[in-house]
Amino acid sequence: YYTSIPGSCNFETQDQEWTTVCGLTQDTSDDFDWNISNSAVTGQTHPHTDHTPGKGQRFLYVNSSTQKEGNRARITTTKFFPPSLGVCRVRFWFWMFPSRQTGVLKVYAVEEHGMDILMWSSSRNEENKW
Numbered sequence: 001y002y003t004s005i006p007g008s009c010n011f012e013t014q015d016q017e018w019t020t021v022c023g024l025t026q027d028t029s030d031d032f033d034w035n036i037s038n039s040a041v042t043g044q045t046h047p048h049t050d051h052t053p054g055k056g057q058r059f060l061y062v063n064s065s066t067q068k069e070g071n072r073a074r075i076t077t078t079k080f081f082p083p084s085l086g087v088c089r090v091r092f093w094f095w096m097f098p099s100r101q102t103g104v105l106k107v108y109a110v111e112e113h114g115m116d117i118l119m120w121s122s123s124r125n126e127e128n129k130w
Helices: 013-023
Strands: 024-026 034-037 059-061 076-077 105-110 116-122
Touching: 013 024
Parallel strands: none
Antiparallel strands: 024 076, 034 059, 105 116
16 A cells, blocks of 8 residues: 555665655765665675565665764655645654664654754664564
């Protein structure tokens, strides 16, 4: 159901086409990039499939194992969300099993004058699952 809603993405695309297909862009001023994969590149506790029901296998990820504290990987939407009456919903699944290199996952909204507003953050997911 959720993969057919406008604005949704399951990352089942070829290589770097996910940015165009999903309406996302890499921030050129950050320290490292997001990528898609069907398995994370580090550790034994990585997810082996994505959260999408059915045949979905790809997901968006960052490899934080080689990064320094304070480094950022940032993606932004290429389309503006329409104005609403104070209700905007963003739904996503994340897998963030704790390790020494796990950082903080943050979701920001950018208001009309360009100010970033922190909407949600998580520094770990206690369970080894989506």
